[in-house]
Amino acid sequence: MASRWIRPEVYPLFAAMGVAMGICGFQLIRNITTNPEVSVNKARRASGVVENFEEGVKYADHRLRKYVRNRSPEIMPSINSFFSNPERSN
Structure with missing residues (x-):
């Protein structure tokens, strides 16, 4: 059953999708952890506009x-x- 869906022709597609998902994940984690406009912490969200x-x-x-x-x-x-x-x- 697996040989029906996973063929050598789709390996480049898996690689491209893996790289794209990695870039998206990296950017998501970077924005959540270091972006000054994103506030995950409840106390920081309540402070309003942070300059x-x-x-x-x-x-x-x-x-x-x-x-x-x-x-x-x-x-x-x-x-x-x-x-x-x-x-x-x-």
């Missing part, structure tokens, strides 16, 4: 954003420069 700007800046400037900040917005810079500057590539 903690340092916490908001810390949440917005995460490690990936700091890593990408000064980099070129290209996926494959060597290929882009090869096709955009053909005289320099030769």
Whole structure:
């Protein structure tokens, strides 16, 4: 019965769905634990609007954003420069 539903052709689909679910789970946990606008604690919810700007800046400037900040917005810079500057590539 299992061989009828689980075939080698669907392994990439399982992998893609697993990665997507992992990314969604990571973002959910990150928002619940570190987002300054999300309040799971009842006492913190009762406080109303919290103006903690340092916490908001810390949440917005995460490690990936700091890593990408000064980099070129290209996926494959060597290929882009090869096709955009053909005289320099030769």
